[in-house]
Amino acid sequence: MNVVVGQSGGPTAVINASLAGVFEAAVKLGADKVYGMQNGISGFLQEKLILLNDLLGDTMQIELLKRTPACFLGSCRHKLKSAEQNEEEYKKIFEILTKYEIDCFFYIGGNDSMDTVAKLSAYGKKIGSSVRFVGVPKMIDNDLTETDHTPGYGSAAKFVATTMKELVCDSTIYDLYSVTIVEIMGRNAGWLTAASALAKGEDCDGVDLIYLPETPFTLDGFFEKLSAKLKEKKSLVIAVSEGIKLPDGRYVCELASENQKEDVFGHKQLTGTALFLAGECANRLKIKARAIEFSTLQRCASHIASLTDIEEAYEVGAGAVQAAVDGKSGVATVFVRASENPYRCEIGVREIDKIANQEKTVPLEWIDTENMGLTEEYLAYARPLIQGELTPIFEKGLPKHLYRK
Amino acid sequence: MNVVVGQSGGPTAVINASLAGVFEAAVKLGADKVYGMQNGISGFLQEKLILLNDLLGDTMQIELLKRTPACFLGSCRHKLKSAEQNEEEYKKIFEILTKYEIDCFFYIGGNDSMDTVAKLSAYGKKIGSSVRFVGVPKMIDNDLTETDHTPGYGSAAKFVATTMKELVCDSTIYDLYSVTIVEIMGRNAGWLTAASALAKGEDCDGVDLIYLPETPFTLDGFFEKLSAKLKEKKSLVIAVSEGIKLPDGRYVCELASENQKEDVFGHKQLTGTALFLAGECANRLKIKARAIEFSTLQRCASHIASLTDIEEAYEVGAGAVQAAVDGKSGVATVFVRASENPYRCEIGVREIDKIANQEKTVPLEWIDTENMGLTEEYLAYARPLIQGELTPIFEKGLPKHLYRK
Numbered sequence: 018m019n020v021v022v023g024q025s026g027g028p029t030a031v032i033n034a035s036l037a038g039v040f041e042a043a044v045k046l047g048a049d050k051v052y053g054m055q056n057g058i059s060g061f062l063q064e065k066l067i068l069l070n071d072l073l074g075d076t077m078q079i080e081l082l083k084r085t086p087a088c089f090l091g092s093c094r095h096k097l098k099s100a101e102q103n104e105e106e107y108k109k110i111f112e113i114l115t116k117y118e119i120d121c122f123f124y125i126g127g128n129d130s131m132d133t134v135a136k137l138s139a140y141g142k143k144i145g146s147s148v149r150f151v152g153v154p155k156m157i158d159n160d161l162t163e164t165d166h167t168p169g170y171g172s173a174a175k176f177v178a179t180t181m182k183e184l185v186c187d188s189t190i191y192d193l194y195s196v197t198i199v200e201i202m203g204r205n206a207g208w209l210t211a212a213s214a215l216a217k218g219e220d221c222d223g224v225d226l227i228y229l230p231e232t233p234f235t236l237d238g239f240f241e242k243l244s245a246k247l248k249e250k251k252s253l254v255i256a257v258s259e260g261i262k263l264p265d266g267r268y269v270c271e272l273a274s275e276n277q278k279e280d281v282f283g284h285k286q287l288t289g290t291a292l293f294l295a296g297e298c299a300n301r302l303k304i305k306a307r308a309i310e311f312s313t314l315q316r317c318a319s320h321i322a323s324l325t326d327i328e329e330a331y332e333v334g335a336g337a338v339q340a341a342v343d344g345k346s347g348v349a350t351v352f353v354r355a356s357e358n359p360y361r362c363e364i365g366v367r368e369i370d371k372i373a374n375q376e377k378t379v380p381l382e383w384i385d386t387e388n389m390g391l392t393e394e395y396l397a398y399a400r401p402l403i404q405g406e407l408t409p410i411f412e413k414g415l416p417k418h419l420y421r422k
Numbered sequence: 423m424n425v426v427v428g429q430s431g432g433p434t435a436v437i438n439a440s441l442a443g444v445f446e447a448a449v450k451l452g453a454d455k456v457y458g459m460q461n462g463i464s465g466f467l468q469e470k471l472i473l474l475n476d477l478l479g480d481t482m483q484i485e486l487l488k489r490t491p492a493c494f495l496g497s498c499r500h501k502l503k504s505a506e507q508n509e510e511e512y513k514k515i516f517e518i519l520t521k522y523e524i525d526c527f528f529y530i531g532g533n534d535s536m537d538t539v540a541k542l543s544a545y546g547k548k549i550g551s552s553v554r555f556v557g558v559p560k561m562i563d564n565d566l567t568e569t570d571h572t573p574g575y576g577s578a579a580k581f582v583a584t585t586m587k588e589l590v591c592d593s594t595i596y597d598l599y600s601v602t603i604v605e606i607m608g609r610n611a612g613w614l615t616a617a618s619a620l621a622k623g624e625d626c627d628g629v630d631l632i633y634l635p636e637t638p639f640t641l642d643g644f645f646e647k648l649s650a651k652l653k654e655k656k657s658l659v660i661a662v663s664e665g666i667k668l669p670d671g672r673y674v675c676e677l678a679s680e681n682q683k684e685d686v687f688g689h690k691q692l693t694g695t696a697l698f699l700a701g702e703c704a705n706r707l708k709i710k711a712r713a714i715e716f717s718t719l720q721r722c723a724s725h726i727a728s729l730t731d732i733e734e735a736y737e738v739g740a741g742a743v744q745a746a747v748d749g750k751s752g753v754a755t756v757f758v759r760a761s762e763n764p765y766r767c768e769i770g771v772r773e774i775d776k777i778a779n780q781e782k783t784v785p786l787e788w789i790d791t792e793n794m795g796l797t798e799e800y801l802a803y804a805r806p807l808i809q810g811e812l813t814p815i816f817e818k819g820l821p822k823h824l825y826r827k
Contacts (some may be wrong), residue, residue: 024595028591028592028595055597056595056596056597059597060597081625085591086588086591086592087588087591087592087594087595088595091595091596091597092595092596093596093597094596175819175820178819178820179725179820179821180719180723182820182821182823183491183492183719183722183723183724183725183821184718184719184722186433186490186491186492186722186823187433187491187492187718187721187722188718189492189496190429190433190461190492190493190496190497191461191496191497191498191499192460192461192464192465192496192498197718215819215820216820218817218818218820219825220817220822220823220824220825221823221825307717307718309715309717309718309719310714310715310717312712312714312715313589313592313593313602313712313714314585314588314589314714314719316592317588317589317591317592318585318588319588320584320588320726321725321726323819400818400819403819403820404818404819405819406816408813411811412623412625413623413805413809414580414583414620414728414805414808414809414810415580415583415584415587415620415621415623415808416584416587416588417625418587418591418625418626419625420624420625420626
């Protein structure tokens with residue numbers, strides 16, 4: 018048995034733990050050669066395959082890999098056209114699979130990557146290929162359906178909550194009126210912004226207002242809540258999703274700039290929501306206002322990754338290999354919450370069609386629109402996902418990563 | 423003996439370790455009451471004093487305090503006018519000192535805070551007061567004179583270098599041309615931006631170009647270096663100081679916005695250098711370009727603080743108490759590098775006048791303007807400062823802080 022594994026889409030802090038899981042499970046379950054595709058399906062199309070058996074062969078390499086952010090194999094954002102539109106690409110892929118005698122194809126990625134797995138497995142079925150295609154989800158955004166949560170979310174959430182706690186300390190030291198607006202990733206789903214609610218606790222007053230894209234945003238409503246809060250306390254910290262929208266569906270950041278570009282998947286590039294709102298605060302309220310964007314840091318801060326997340330990311334990768342060995346194809350591994358207290362998730366297997374191109378937003382009943390916060394239900398859901406740490410291996414004072422030239 | 427301690431100016435990740443040092447040394451050296459001033463000299467003027475003996479009395483409180491970012495006592499940006507201009511304020515301060523029977527006044531802060539200590543000690547001398555005034559430096563910017571480095575710099579540098587390593591992983595996963603421009607704090611001194619050079623190592627290609635405010639910046643020169651680099655590799659990560667300047671002395675970010683406000687100390691509020699440069703890259707080179715601002719995170723990320731920095735911040739606080747007990751006033755504690763290998767700093771005491779309102783920039787001979795990087799001399803200087811970690815005390819998945827209602 019030979020297998021190939023690739024990574025695709027945006028990186029997370031723990032996507033490499035899934036790679037470690039795929040690799041070790043494949044070897045354990047009898048794989049001869051484990052190939053990695055460089056830069057996902059794009060690289061695969063150019064036969065950019067590397068043999069992982071040597072690269073990941075010892076324990077230290079695996080331990081470092083689990084602590085290395087972003088895609089060790091490189092990534093791509095290549096979206097396969099349908100087989101009707103571009104069958105040449107499919108033929109090429111299956112030629113390469115045959116050439117390298119590959120039995121199982123694993124693809125670690127988000128929504129668009131699951132689409133790739135769905136298309137390839139359908140095409141394989143059509144031409145009678147025996148290659149099994151299994152998706153391994155990853156996504157800081159947590160917006161995949163059919164899974165309790167996505168690998169990567171827990172670590173991004175831990176970064177968000179940790180940093181929010183630190184920012185609350187930082188933002189409240191002066192005896193003057195101020196507003197700190199923090200922008201967090203999330204186009205249509207506010208999962209990551211919601212994680213800022215985890216900051217609140219015995220040692221932290223928490224974030225004062227939290228705005229998710231799930232509920233419509235109005236500037237008047239925002240300033241109403243803000244003014245009410247400013248009567249209670251002087252320094253406010255506010256979390257906003259990059260994707261908060263006006264009642265008419267436009268992104269709030271479009272108020273600042275009407276010229277938004279779209280990426281290859283038709284998504285708008287968002288930026289500047291916090292900056293825009295901070296400017297409005299300074300202008301309308303004449304108080305100190307600043308904008309902070311967590312930006313890329315929230316998806317690559319492996320030094321503060323959640324151990325639960327790393328372990329689960331590993332298992333969801335290993336589970337994919339098991340599914341393929343069991344003869345499954347056109348599926349993806351998911352998390353099924355088996356127990357609330359103590360928290361325990363099991364690995365499930367779902368038809369890929371149910372996952373690809375779907376989007377799971379934060380349930381409206383978990384959003385407290387009166388206080389602009391999250392309910393206890395959300396906190397009970399999310400808290401287990403940020404538990405535990407995998408201490409970085411420090412060298413010369415910095416976390417060490419696994420490096421591939 | 424009663425003492426009072428305050429914190430002033432911008433926060434750092436380890437300024438509370440200095441507070442711990444002052445408190446424990448004061449108690450050890452016989453202080454009866456240790457008062458903390460809420461919100462620095464501003465709060466002191468309003469008699470906002472809190473007794474720290476209870477608040478910081480047990481080991482766990484001290485351990486948490488060392489791990490708590492920003493100013494536990496609150497801060498201010500109140501700049502004392504000269505005694506000639508506003509003697510009433512000085513009289514008020516000395517009245518309060520007398521009322522609370524305070525013998526020693528400790529002020530933890532940056533350049534402007536040292537100015538406060540200088541003015542108060544001079545006035546005290548003039549009126550024959552026996553109160554001793556000692557400054558405890560803190561500053562992520564590392565631009566104080568008379569000291570090898572400032573407490574706070576090591577932790578901010580460790581955050582910068584750690585995050586840069588992670589960003590390099592994140593930014594190089596796609597097989598396409600891209601530029602990531604990271605903006606780092608530093609008005610006139612590039613110390614913190616220089617720390618991005620520490621990211622480079624066996625497991626990281628490092629940052630490709632580093633621009634400090636110490637050397638003049640031109641857009642043409644920038645694009646020349648950038649284009650040359652893009653011939654070698656596709657994905658570049660570039661570090662720029664918020665304060666980089668054009669040859670005519672204007673800040674680069676002024677090219678984007680000519681309307682800069684000044685803060686109470688006459689400093690311009692800087693923002694948007696990276697955003698401006700990323701826009702220029704996208705427009706001129708037609709490649710993917712993004713801007714990241716480390717923003718407030720770089721000064722409050724106590725979860726990745728340097729143990730060396732925490733220990734030294736503690737010692738510089740404790741040393742200030744020793745200096746006061748030794749009868750010194752109008753001084754500040756500093757670091758004197760006693761040994762390079764192994765690295766060791768001793769606590770020294772310097773006249774405050776030599777420190778206040780001075781600025782130490784990165785030596786020009788440490789800046790490699792040919793390759794836009796830092797020399798081995800800088801790396802040898804900075805590397806010891808980021809060594810070691812003080813593992814956070816995690817509770818419910820998040821670093822726990824010492825909380826004061």
